[in-house]
Amino acid sequence: MPLGLFSAVPTAAEWLPLVLPLLLGGAAIYLLLPRPQAYPKSWGACLGLLAVVLAGVLLTRSGTVSPETLLFWSFSALAIISGALLVTQHNPARAALAFSLVVLSTCGLFLLLAAPFLMAATIIIYAGAIIVTFLFVIMLASQSGLSDADDRSREPLLTTITGFVLLGTLLFVLQHYHNRMNETAQAIDRLIEQTQEVAALNSVAAMDEEVGKPGDEEELFNQFKKLFPWDDLRHKAEQVGRDWSGINRNDARAIEQSRVRLDELIALAKTARHRLGWLPPAEDTPFSNLSGPPPTVEFENVRRDGHGLPRMPADNPAYLGRSLFGDFLLPVELGGMLLLVATVGAIAIAFRRS
């Protein structure tokens, strides 16, 4: 584990923000699940809304408010609230409508994630075809009055605990990983700044003093070595450190040579900075570049847009088609086969022998 993901002891700052939204959300779902003697709906609704707001504030903090963050918050709040409605709704027809709201807000998130073709496809397939079929079945199987199926839940307490323990685990791992990545990234950034300051000095003696003695814990190269979670970068940093000590201090060009070494160190640190959170596949794995830069391309070599995110291909449907019929030709054929088999199977199951 390069980042020590499972070795470190969780800090209070990591698990404290999770507890309150999870407890409130669990209580809300428990109160709202259908049962014969139902609790007042308003209690559950208030708790649930409070949990969503708290989760938004504590878990998805973001420094700036921009149209993107506003859209993200509204789409995800809509998705989560209508998801909760789907789970707790008595009437199956209303549950189906809540599901279509979940799908629509997920489609909004897809648009934010630069996937317009998927948005259109999901709306057409889910909100169009599947919801209509569900409503058709609900109409066929509609019953009058209350029924056991709609007004009772199986083990509401146990299922709520199961679901929220799973959610807590997922969120905790996410939070932990996020924080740890941030810590390492900030430390690397600080060291890069420090190195740039050293490189700006104009005498080798001053540089030597700033860098520290070789073998010392606080020496610049040693600090980098400790910080890098990757062996190859660690060896390279060590090599640069040795080259640094090998420079002849009395040479007239010593200062240029030192700057070259420091620049090498900065380049290494930048590589490490971009590698954080990157799990590379084996180097000889064959990948095509039909669907964007293949996963073997180092992260810092990916083209970026103005926000520092990787640039997506502009023509989404065309590139998706290239990817599907280039990289994924066999899976596409298998998917078509699966659809055919499912159609035949559905007809065979639902066929009524007279």
Next chain:
Amino acid sequence: MTALPLHHYLVVGAILFALGLIGFLARRNLIIMFLCVEMMLQGVSINLAAFARYRGNLQGQAFILFIVTVAACEAAIALALILMLFRRKQSLDVSKWQDLREPGEEPTEDVEPLPPAPREPPLPHLTPSGVEPEHRREESHV
């Protein structure tokens, strides 16, 4: 303006997945159980789309298309099964099928009675206003 971190989208995906899981375990209506499974798939799709975005690669989006395909197959088969099960027991309640449980398991019994169904208000009775005019019999053209 900075872009949202990947972490935010993963949180939303995880919440949708967990809600779907709770719904699938707790609800007894077959249709709602299947809707909850579809919601879990939506949570997974958000994850894939977010990873695709933050890698600049379309493979995640291609995976979502396969998820959608399999979900469509699943919906077709599931609805056919639900129709067949409904024809057998005249109910969408999964607990009607608890004869299929493991040998040692206790059966689920509903002890708490359902509350009486709310009485529907009677249809309004409209008094005829005025006198109904005499209709002229039209002759058939056939």
